[in-house]
Amino acid sequence: MPFRKSTSLGAAILIAAGISACGGGSSSNDQATYQVVVTNVTSAQVLTPLGVVIHRPGYTAWSAGSTASIGLENLAESGNPAPFVDEAGLNINVDTVAMGTTPFTAGNSQTIDITTTYANNLELTVASMLGNTNDAFTGVTNWKIGRLNVGDSMIAMPHVYDSGTEDNVETAATMPGPAAGGEGYNPGRPSVTSVITIHPGVVTQADGLSTSALTEVDRWLGPAAKIVVTRTQ
Numbered sequence: 310m311p312f313r314k315s316t317s318l319g320a321a322i323l324i325a326a327g328i329s330a331c332g333g334g335s336s337s338n339d340q341a342t343y344q345v346v347v348t349n350v351t352s353a354q355v356l357t358p359l360g361v362v363i364h365r366p367g368y369t370a371w372s373a374g375s376t377a378s379i380g381l382e383n384l385a386e387s388g389n390p391a392p393f394v395d396e397a398g399l400n401i402n403v404d405t406v407a408m409g410t411t412p413f414t415a416g417n418s419q420t421i422d423i424t425t426t427y428a429n430n431l432e433l434t435v436a437s438m439l440g441n442t443n444d445a446f447t448g449v450t451n452w453k454i455g456r457l458n459v460g461d462s463m464i465a466m467p468h469v470y471d472s473g474t475e476d477n478v479e480t481a482a483t484m485p486g487p488a489a490g491g492e493g494y495n496p497g498r499p500s501v502t503s504v505i506t507i508h509p510g511v512v513t514q515a516d517g518l519s520t521s522a523l524t525e526v527d528r529w530l531g532p533a534a535k536i537v538v539t540r541t542q
Contacts, residue, residue, distance in 0.1 A: 357388030358409035385472035440486025
């Protein structure tokens, strides 16, 4: 699923998961609103539309060494967050999900405001693909936001992960981002690792991989995103 390059902020679509947010940590019926701001801190990578999940303990979107779910595999290969948030919404521990609608380039941000019923054990998961890769994604999962008071913020500079669902051949035909513009999700494409790992980084034409569609500007050093969550209500 190729996507168009955009420098504008992504509008958010809020999707109710249809599950009560009251967990064991609170009996309050008060509503809580969280503003999630993700800034692309790479030099030239594009981050795809965000998938955002508010949940309670018992839901984990990923962990290093585990196998990616179908929803995460789809997000990590195509940049489409819809299968990821749809899959999350089926989990009994998930309260509310949301997703962005546009990718955002280096130096730009995407903001999503998401409201749920307050509980002191609420957790946050955020995921986005690095578009100029085969199956790299970044984000946080099981981030404990129930401790935040109104006006409080938390900041993370998360790892970049390799979903382990597709070999990092980096040809134009296998990456959806603007550096390539090829296909995205392909469950039939082979993978060597088959498990989620910390991403080792891309191999570019400058490294001698002549078939790579990537150049030095597509590299990232350290985190690819800065994530700030603020409780606004």
